[in-house]
């Protein structure tokens with residue numbers, strides 16, 4: 001199976017000290033998960049391109065950008081200019097993601113498709129080969145600190161079968177409520193990229209939290 005990657009979500013970090021928050025765990029993580037929310041696709045507003053650009057000036061880490069917005073394709077150039085690496089858009093916004101795939105390609109961004117809990121995996125299965133990563137939301141998007149919805153793991157299993165049988169290397173990411181207790185369940189279903197916000201940045205020792213999360217997944 002593909003390698004395990006830890007992707008801390010900065011939504012749970014101290015935005016006034018973002019550069020240092022990421023720098024202190026930089027050696028223990030594989031990418032930075034950046035949640036962009038527009039107040040339309042989800043009932044919350046988080047951060048935008050100026051924040052991403054400021055953080056980019058402090059690190060070379062891979063920026064995995066989860067666009068919880070209604071027109072992320074229109075802003076692909078802004079994301080690339082700010083230093084984003086991966087553009088993940090939601091299948092609920094793009095029943096046909098061709099326009100978003102083209103926008104990512106044009107801007108030299110990797111591409112990802114996400115499904116919210118109520119959305120069937122069939123919404124993204126036909127496009128897996130266009131994705132460097134697929135994202136199965138394990139909470140309803142919009143807020144950190146929610147509880148993991150184990151009932152969506154069937155989607156992860158289905159994606160793992162599809163990806164492996166097609167000989168693809170697409171990463172399968174889970175996002176929301178990921179902890180040392182829930183991550184092994186997602187791993188067993190076939191996920192290999194683990195987003196964690198509160199389970200890392202809200203802990204007294206975020207480095208220990210990253211190490212413990214990786215260890216428990218590797219040993220599961």
Ligand code: DX5
Pocket residue numbers: 009011012033035066139140141142143144145146175176177178195196197198199
């Ligand atoms: C929720 C976001 C998540 C969130 C995860 O809409 O997509 O990335 O930050 O936070 P935790 O890990 O606290 O559930």
Ligand code: ZN
Pocket residue numbers: 009033034035066175195
């Ligand atoms: Zn996210």
